[in-house]
Amino acid sequence: MSDFWALLDGEEKRVISDNFQIQNFKKNEVIYNEGDTPSHLMFLIKGKVKVYKKGNGDRNQIIRLVRPGQYFGYRAYFANEEYVTSGAAIENTQVGFLPMSIVEEHIRRNNDLAFFFIRTLANNLGQSDTRTVNLTQKHIRGRLAESLLVLHENYGYEPDSTTLNIYLSREDLANLSNMTTSNAIRTLTTFASEQLITVDGRKIKILKEDELRRISKYG
Amino acid sequence: MSDFWALLDGEEKRVISDNFQIQNFKKNEVIYNEGDTPSHLMFLIKGKVKVYKKGNGDRNQIIRLVRPGQYFGYRAYFANEEYVTSGAAIENTQVGFLPMSIVEEHIRRNNDLAFFFIRTLANNLGQSDTRTVNLTQKHIRGRLAESLLVLHENYGYEPDSTTLNIYLSREDLANLSNMTTSNAIRTLTTFASEQLITVDGRKIKILKEDELRRISKYG
DNA sequence: ACTCAATTGTGCTGGAGAACATAATTTTTA
DNA sequence: TAAAAATTATGTTCTCCAGCACAATTGAGT
Numbered sequence: 355m356s357d358f359w360a361l362l363d364g365e366e367k368r369v370i371s372d373n374f375q376i377q378n379f380k381k382n383e384v385i386y387n388e389g390d391t392p393s394h395l396m397f398l399i400k401g402k403v404k405v406y407k408k409g410n411g412d413r414n415q416i417i418r419l420v421r422p423g424q425y426f427g428y429r430a431y432f433a434n435e436e437y438v439t440s441g442a443a444i445e446n447t448q449v450g451f452l453p454m455s456i457v458e459e460h461i462r463r464n465n466d467l468a469f470f471f472i473r474t475l476a477n478n479l480g481q482s483d484t485r486t487v488n489l490t491q492k493h494i495r496g497r498l499a500e501s502l503l504v505l506h507e508n509y510g511y512e513p514d515s516t517t518l519n520i521y522l523s524r525e526d527l528a529n530l531s532n533m534t535t536s537n538a539i540r541t542l543t544t545f546a547s548e549q550l551i552t553v554d555g556r557k558i559k560i561l562k563e564d565e566l567r568r569i570s571k572y573g
Numbered sequence: 574m575s576d577f578w579a580l581l582d583g584e585e586k587r588v589i590s591d592n593f594q595i596q597n598f599k600k601n602e603v604i605y606n607e608g609d610t611p612s613h614l615m616f617l618i619k620g621k622v623k624v625y626k627k628g629n630g631d632r633n634q635i636i637r638l639v640r641p642g643q644y645f646g647y648r649a650y651f652a653n654e655e656y657v658t659s660g661a662a663i664e665n666t667q668v669g670f671l672p673m674s675i676v677e678e679h680i681r682r683n684n685d686l687a688f689f690f691i692r693t694l695a696n697n698l699g700q701s702d703t704r705t706v707n708l709t710q711k712h713i714r715g716r717l718a719e720s721l722l723v724l725h726e727n728y729g730y731e732p733d734s735t736t737l738n739i740y741l742s743r744e745d746l747a748n749l750s751n752m753t754t755s756n757a758i759r760t761l762t763t764f765a766s767e768q769l770i771t772v773d774g775r776k777i778k779i780l781k782e783d784e785l786r787r788i789s790k791y792g
Numbered sequence: 793a794c795t796c797a798a799t800t801g802t803g804c805t806g807g808a809g810a811a812c813a814t815a816a817t818t819t820t821t822a
Numbered sequence: 823t824a825a826a827a828a829t830t831a832t833g834t835t836c837t838c839c840a841g842c843a844c845a846a847t848t849g850a851g852t
Contacts, residue, residue, distance in 0.1 A: 407702060409710040417702050432695035438703055461688065468687035469680065475694035476651035482701040483626060483636050484657055490708050490751045491628040494839070524800065532709045534840060539801060555800095555848090713809070743830065753810060758831060774818085774830090 358397075358425065361466040370460070375451045379443040386427055388440045394451040396427040401447025402509065402520060405439050406529065416530040417485075418478070419444075419508045419520075428454065429475070444522070489532045492570070498541045499570040501531040502551070506560060514559075521556035577616075577644065580685040589679070594670045598662040605646055607659045613670040615646040620666025621728065621739060625748065626658050635749040636704075637697070638663075638727045638739075647673065648694070663741065708751045711792070717760045718789040720750040721770070725779060733778075740775035 362370065376399065379385055385396065388408055403420040417439055420426045430437045431454045461468045488500055502518070509520040522530070528538035542558075545551045550566055552559045560566065581589065595618065598604055604615065607627055622639040636658055639645045649656045650673045680687045707719055721737070728739040741749070747757035761777075764770045769785055771778045779785065 407706045409706050413710060415706045415709060417705065429695045429698055432691050433699050434692070435696075435699060438699050461691070462684055465681055465684055465687060468684060468691065471691050472651050472680070472687065472694065473653070475691065475698055476648045477654075479648055479694055479698045479701060480652050480654060480657050482698060482705065486636065486701065486705045486708060487626045487628050487634045489705060490634060491632060523798095535799090536801085536841085537839065539799095543801080742828095754830085755811090755832085756809065758829095762831080 357470055358467070361464060361470060362460070363464075366460055366464065369456065370452065373453055373456050377449055377451060379447045379449060381443060381445050383443050383447075385441040385443060385447075385449060386437055388437050390437045392427060392429075392431040392437055393454055394427065395425060395431075395454055395457045396441070397450040397452065398422050398424050398426065399448040399450050401449075402444040403441055403447060403449075404444050404526065405441050407439050414529045415489075415532060416526065417482070419504070419530075421508055425474070428457065428471075429478075431458075432471070432475075444520070444526070493573060494531075494533055494537055494541055495544075496570050496573040497531040497533060498527070498538065498545070499566040499573060501527060502558070502560065502566055503563070503570055504530070505558075506563070511560075516559045516561065518558045518560065523556065576689055577686070580683060580689060581679070582683075585679060585683065588675065589671065592672055592675050596668055596670060598666045598668060600662060600664050602662050602666075604660040604662060604666075604668060605656055607656050609656050611646060611648075611650040611654075611656055611673060613646065613672055614644060614650075614676045615660070616669040616671065617641050617643050617645065618667040618669050620668075621663040622660055622666060622668075623663050623745065624658050624660050633748045634708075634751060635745065636701070638723070638749075640727055644693070647676065647690075648697075650677075651690070651694075663739070663745070711789070713750075713752055713756055713760055714763075715789050715792040716750040716752060717746070717757065717764070718785040718792060720746060721777065721779065721785055722782070722789060723749070724777075725782070730779075735778045735780065737777045737779065742775065 359367070359370075379401070385403065386392070398420050400422055402422075403426065404416050405418040405420065405426060406414045406416045409415055418426075420441075427437075427441060461471065489497060492500065505518050505520055505522070509518065511517060512519050524538050524542070525535045527542070528535045531538060533541075542551070542553055545566075546553050550560075550562045550569075552561065578586070578589075598620070604622065605611070617639050619641055621641075622645065623635050624637040624639065624645060625633045625635045628634055637645075639660075646656075646660060680690065708716060711719065724737050724739055724741070728737065730736060731738050743757050743761070744754045746761070747754045750757060752760075761770070761772055764785075765772050769779075769781045769788075771780065
């Protein structure tokens with residue numbers, strides 16, 4: 355259970371284990387919903403999760419992507435709010451649930467654990483602020499290029515060192531990049547014709563990462 | 574020194590006081606800069622501060638507004654990063670500086686203090702995520718209406734209960750609302766002609782708050 | 793295997809808002 | 823207090839991208 359786990363002593367580990375519940379989610383299944391009252395910390399054991407926010411009409415904005423080993427769904431509890439985002443499984447996914455009451459109890463006793471959450475939240479906040487500007491100021495090409503790089507940073511490449519280790523629908527790619535599905539498709543095609551990537555269904559290979567980085571920055 | 578201060582015992586208060594340095598900033602003066610290495614927690618004693626991020630060209634995006642009694646400039650330190658935002662005084666401002674090393678020391682010893690930062694960061698993260706969607710999905714009118722409401726929430730009204738207790742340039746208003754200065758001016762004029770607000774230089778009176786709320790939500 | 797639904801792909805049109813220009817007004821500076 | 827600079831104001835043009843419409847293809851359900 356990564357970082358978190360390492361910070362606990364034996365007794366703490368026992369309590370956590372006893373209250374840890376595992377649940378499976380199928381592809382596209384919603385894990386938690388905007389407006390719900392947060393009650394559990396979630397730990398992604400296996401699979402991939404998108405954290406998103408409902409916008410106007412059916413346009414969602416993907417806020418953050420979660421990879422195995424990461425925690426999610428705890429922010430709203432700390433802020434004493436209802437969820438402002440939703441979480442859904444991108445592929446078949448296994449999630450561990452831990453009651454927030456227990457998490458809080460342990461944070462109050464274990465200071466390293468408290469600092470772990472401070473660090474994590476501080477990290478997320480920086481990314482969120484950066485993202486706000488990227489999504490509002492960059493043009494379509496820049497936004498999509500950035501998304502592809504983000505996907506790489508989050509999930510890495512497959513053994514061939516070029517294929518993105520995540521298979522998103524064009525719609526999800528659009529929701530991640532703040533554009534319409536049509537434009538995600540179109541721009542993806544353009545990138546392919548410029549030999550920056552290759553596209554085979556949902557499988558995307560990155561050919562010129564540096565050029566994508568340039569487009570993301572200036573395009 | 575609000576919340577924070579109340580959480581300290583006598584000895585802690587002494588240490589903090591000894592290391593607390595006060596500095597004044599003139600209107601528009603930069604307090605900290607994107608790319609700088611964070612070293613101090615900042616406490617806004619008097620005045621108003623904008624936290625913003627440089628975008629393409631000279632288009633800045635105002636990320637957050639700080640009011641007296643609030644802390645800022647500490648996130649990057651916790652995330653172990655350089656600043657991704659800048660901070661500047663909107664009006665003549667007085668800021669207290671406290672070395673982050675001392676803050677960290679106290680957090681590690683005082684659990685309530687740790688929890689204070691967890692709560693604050695969690696709050697900010699929720700706002701940032703919400704803001705991302707507002708700025709990307711709403712139209713100009715909705716974005717400006719929302720900004721006016723945000724200004725009210727942050728700084729309140731003057732004694733007349735209608736005049737916003739902050740005087741922003743049209744450019745700042747535009748940077749807050751993710752639009753060009755021209756469009757901020759134009760839309761402000763439109764709102765005035767619709768009797769939603771009155772504008773007298775930088776003095777803005779809110780006449781129909783509920784209508785603005787409607788526009789912010791659906792417009 | 794067949795049907796229906798969802799996803800992907802392309803073309804076309806219109807509109808929102810950026811970009812630019814220029815003037816009027818206010819503020820700052822010398 | 824005159825000159826310069828910054829801010830506010832308004833009109834016009836132009837472009838990016840959303841918003842359709844409609845195929846083609848893929849995938850899911852029975």
